[in-house]
Every structure is written in structure tokens, then in C-alpha cells.
Amino acid sequence: MADQEDWSTDANEALEISIVQAGSGSPKTLSTFHPQFTYPIFGEEERIFGYQGLRVNLRFAAHDLRPNIEVLYDKRFKAVGDTKATNIEETLKEWMPEVSFEKVGAFNSHIQNDSSARHWKPPGELLESYTSKGRKFEIWSGELTDPAIRQIIERIQILISFFIEGGTPLQLDDLDWTLSRWRVYFIYEKLSDLSSPNASHYSIVGYSTSYRFVTYIPHQRLTPHLLHDFNLPPDKPIAPNSLPHRARISQFLILPSHHSHGHGTHLYNAMVQTFLADPTCVEITVEDPNEAFDDLRDYCDYPRLLANNSLSQISLTTSLPPHLTQKRPGIRVPTSKLLPLPLLEHIRKKNKIAPRQFARLVEMHLLSLIS
Ligand code: ACO
The missing domain is CATH 3.90.360.10 (Histone acetyl transferase 1 (HAT1), N-terminal domain)
Structure with a gap:
């Protein structure tokens, strides 16, 4: 034997x-x-x-x-x-x-x-179309309550275990009542059908899921001002989907054959745009990001904050009181004296960035000022 x-x-x-x-x-x-x-x-x-x-x-x-x-x-x-x-x-x-x-x-x-494959369209709504290296791609999004979306997730999510260390597939049967809090974002390549100009084939490139993590607001703090901010009706019961929430990016996967073509960047940016446009979303968070995702997030968040002039408002103060500028061993200047913390918090909230990620971006920005 x-x-x-x-x-x-x-x-x-x-x-x-x-x-x-x-x-x-x-x-x-x-x-x-x-x-x-x-x-x-x-x-x-x-x-x-x-x-x-x-x-x-x-x-x-x-x-x-x-x-x-x-x-x-x-x-x-x-x-x-x-x-x-x-x-x-x-x-x-x-x-x-x-x-x-x-x-x-x-x-x-x-x-x-x-x-039917030649006339099939991904489920949900089309968020964005783009081209990369002459090929056409589309980002679609919808709720996990949509049976067509749920079916695709049931079929594909073994890949989460194959490609994300510590990643676990969603237990769809257990989610049940929270299913409507989940959204799915797909990237598909749109391939031409050479035999018919009106037909096309969609081919999966990657997908991500996000979860609405409801922010608890005590009833007495639901002031008319807050109701207005979150677009909530003052005199009607509040629908669960209009409650202020944190968006949590849960699983994020681009198939290996499509890596390093900018699809992760497109998908992340498209998701962030939907969160920014949603008045009930207060913050964008990520569940257990790995190093590759941290890089991707930095590459996307940093240029966005540069482009919307958020970072240009932040600089190290140059007018410290004399007792803090004297070079004495062991002296530690409090962050609150070096940085305009209330302004930083305002910028962070406006951009819906989670505190730890915002601190990374501010650090990168400050390093860019001194290098
Ligand atoms: N300047 C320099 N480099 C850049 C820039 C920029 N402005 N923007 C992007 N890049 C580089 C990155 O360094 C990276 O380079 P590399 O390919 O040499 O590593 C690459 O471009 C990444 O950008 P994209 O092409 O947009 O990303 P990609 O489509 O490859 O997706 C991802 C990245 C999602 C991490 C993919 O590799 C993947 O799915 N990996 C397996 C699963 C995984 O790890 N998922 C994340 C888990 S964490 C979570 O799910 C929350």
C-alpha cells in the first residue's frame, strides 16, 4: 500500500x-x-x-x-x-x-x-459605467432582499473564504430580519456579442457587501433639527431604513484575473459616493480591513479629500506659545496645541470618515507638508 x-x-x-x-x-x-x-x-x-x-x-x-x-x-x-x-x-x-x-x-x-444569457442584466440598479484598457465595465447595486441578488451571493460567496483570510460567508438564513440592511455591489464586464449587435454578455469581476449599522440616538435627542438633518418625518413612525446609520463595508473581492486594473478603486469609490449621497449615513466603516484594503482605501480617500479641498484647510500651527517651543528634553506638545481639532472633527464628519482612517489621512497630509 x-x-x-x-x-x-x-x-x-x-x-x-x-x-x-x-x-x-x-x-x-x-x-x-x-x-x-x-x-x-x-x-x-x-x-x-x-x-x-x-x-x-x-x-x-x-x-x-x-x-x-x-x-x-x-x-x-x-x-x-x-x-x-x-x-x-x-x-x-x-x-x-x-x-x-x-x-x-x-x-x-x-x-x-x-x-437568456445574451439579454441578461445584473440585478439591482446601474450605478456607474467605465472603461479600463478599452474594456467596458458596470457597477450594479441592490438590496440583499432581492431574490436574484441573494441567489448570486449564495452561489459565489465561497470565494470569500478562498481569498479573504479570516473572511466568512454570510449566513443568509440567520440574517433573515436584518436582510434589508445589507446592500450588494457588483462589478461586471460587459462583453459584446459578436453574432448580434443588440446582445451582450455580462461577466463577473468582483463584488462587495455593505451593512447599515444603526446608530443609536436616544429619543430625547431626536430634535426637530436632527429630524431635518436626516430627512426624517417628524410626525410619522420612522422607517428602519431612514434611521441614521454607519455604513459598514463587510466583504470586498475582486477576482484574481482582474486585479491591478483599477476595479477595486472604482468599486470602493462608487460605494463611497452612494454613502456620501445618503443623508441618513453618518460614517463609513470597514469590517476587519486587511493590508491590501487599507492601501486601497488610502489611495481612494486621500485624493478625494485633496480634490474637495478638505486637506488644504489643515496645517500645523506655527504660532505656539513660547513655553512649548523651548527645546527642553522630554517636552511634549499636546496635539490640541498643534492642530485645529474642532476643525478636524468638522472635516471628518463632513466626509463621513471613521476616526482611525481620518487620523491616517491627516498624518499623510502633514507628512506631505514637511517632505
Ligand atoms: N498610486 C499608486 N498605486 C495605486 C494607486 C495610486 N493612486 N491607486 C491604486 N494603486 C495600486 C495599489 O497599490 C495596488 O497595486 P498592486 O496591484 O501592485 O498591488 C493596486 O493599484 C490596487 O488598486 P486596484 O487595481 O484598484 O485594486 P484591485 O482591483 O486589484 O483590488 C483588492 C484590490 C480588493 C485588495 C483585491 O486585490 C482583492 O480582491 N484581493 C483579495 C481579497 C481581499 O483581500 N479583499 C479585501 C479584504 S478586506 C474586506 O473585505 C473589508
Whole structure:
């Protein structure tokens, strides 16, 4: 019998994710990539036991993300006592909807014959269109209560575990009553259909979710002034969606085949514009940003604050009282003496930026003044 090592496969290598275009004859593969992490699914070691020559093909229709899982291998380990090959389908059932497990032939014929794909539009409303390197892209957004949006999220969100360390898919059944607080933002590439000028194909590029985190305001503080500020009716019950809230960006993903083409920047900026335009949104926050997202956020927030002249109002004070300017060892000048803190707070609130992120931006700005 071969030793254990021969029967163990790197799960990240074995799993191959493909985006396939439907409705244009035989399935056309638009992009293929491997997951970055599989430990939440296959365990800390990210290995699958019991196969030789293993390949797990996870394919998604480019437009509505209909998924299919196909497990291929040369040899499978014959069970010896309690030692059995990993049941890959069974393991993935916790992560993927039922439709993923239909026979590969059924999936192929669905993809081949899905003529609706050529006239399909992403669900929700169109927020923005842009071009990058001569290709057309669109950002769409809608509520998670929209069944078409929910279906796409159910199908695609395994990718959150594959590409965001510590990222967890939304437990959609548990969200239930808070579902209307969630919005989804999709980026799709709009591909021309060469056989028909009126048709086009949409292909997923990435998506993000945001959550309305309701800000508690004690009843006695709901003054007429505040009601006016948040556009709330003074004499009617307040609809949950018009309550002042923090927008929290929860999951943010651009597919690897589209990285470094400015899509993350477009998506983040489009989301921020919707939060800024919403009078009930008081602050934009991010749930557990990683380093790559922190960079993206800085690259987007800093130019925005420069362009709207927020940063130009901030400078270090040059007229400190003499006892603070004397160079004595250990002297610490209080921040309140160096910076116009009330003005800073005003600018921060106007731009709806969370305190820690605003402090980063102010620091960058001050460094730019002295460098
Ligand atoms: N000056 C210099 N560089 C810039 C500028 C600028 N003004 N603007 C952008 N960049 C660079 C960035 O440094 C980065 O460079 P790199 O590609 O060499 O790393 C790149 O441009 C990033 O910009 P975009 O192309 O707009 O970003 P992209 O579309 O690649 O998306 C993202 C970035 C979202 C982090 C993507 O890599 C991704 O999805 N990663 C995997 C999932 C992930 O980590 N998501 C964030 C988790 S945190 C959360 O979900 C809240």
C-alpha cells in the first residue's frame, strides 16, 4: 500500500475555479484561477486525503454565477478501517448551494443552451459605467432582499473564504430580519456579442457587501433639527431604513484575473459616493480591513479629500506659545496645541470618515507638508 503522503493533495492546487460564458455554444472559459486559502473548508493543513491525480473543477456561469463542481482523479484510496478518502462533495455541501452538485453534463448543456444569457442584466440598479484598457465595465447595486441578488451571493460567496483570510460567508438564513440592511455591489464586464449587435454578455469581476449599522440616538435627542438633518418625518413612525446609520463595508473581492486594473478603486469609490449621497449615513466603516484594503482605501480617500479641498484647510500651527517651543528634553506638545481639532472633527464628519482612517489621512497630509 502506498504511504499516506502519496494520497495527500494540496487543496489549493487541486481546486481550479473557472468563469465560463453561457449562451454561446460550447462553454467558453473566460478565466481560471486557484484559491489562495482552503483551510476553512479542508482544514489547517489545506490538504485533501485519499486521491491521486486529483482535480476539483469549480465552474461558475459568468453572468448569474450558476455553479458546478466536478471531482476528477486517477485513483481513490480504498478505505482501511476508519481511514477513508475525504468525501469532497459532502465537505463542499456546507459551502455551496444544491445546484452546484448537478451532473457536469447537465451543467454543460444548461450553459450551452442558456439563450437568456445574451439579454441578461445584473440585478439591482446601474450605478456607474467605465472603461479600463478599452474594456467596458458596470457597477450594479441592490438590496440583499432581492431574490436574484441573494441567489448570486449564495452561489459565489465561497470565494470569500478562498481569498479573504479570516473572511466568512454570510449566513443568509440567520440574517433573515436584518436582510434589508445589507446592500450588494457588483462589478461586471460587459462583453459584446459578436453574432448580434443588440446582445451582450455580462461577466463577473468582483463584488462587495455593505451593512447599515444603526446608530443609536436616544429619543430625547431626536430634535426637530436632527429630524431635518436626516430627512426624517417628524410626525410619522420612522422607517428602519431612514434611521441614521454607519455604513459598514463587510466583504470586498475582486477576482484574481482582474486585479491591478483599477476595479477595486472604482468599486470602493462608487460605494463611497452612494454613502456620501445618503443623508441618513453618518460614517463609513470597514469590517476587519486587511493590508491590501487599507492601501486601497488610502489611495481612494486621500485624493478625494485633496480634490474637495478638505486637506488644504489643515496645517500645523506655527504660532505656539513660547513655553512649548523651548527645546527642553522630554517636552511634549499636546496635539490640541498643534492642530485645529474642532476643525478636524468638522472635516471628518463632513466626509463621513471613521476616526482611525481620518487620523491616517491627516498624518499623510502633514507628512506631505514637511517632505
Ligand atoms: N498610486 C499608486 N498605486 C495605486 C494607486 C495610486 N493612486 N491607486 C491604486 N494603486 C495600486 C495599489 O497599490 C495596488 O497595486 P498592486 O496591484 O501592485 O498591488 C493596486 O493599484 C490596487 O488598486 P486596484 O487595481 O484598484 O485594486 P484591485 O482591483 O486589484 O483590488 C483588492 C484590490 C480588493 C485588495 C483585491 O486585490 C482583492 O480582491 N484581493 C483579495 C481579497 C481581499 O483581500 N479583499 C479585501 C479584504 S478586506 C474586506 O473585505 C473589508
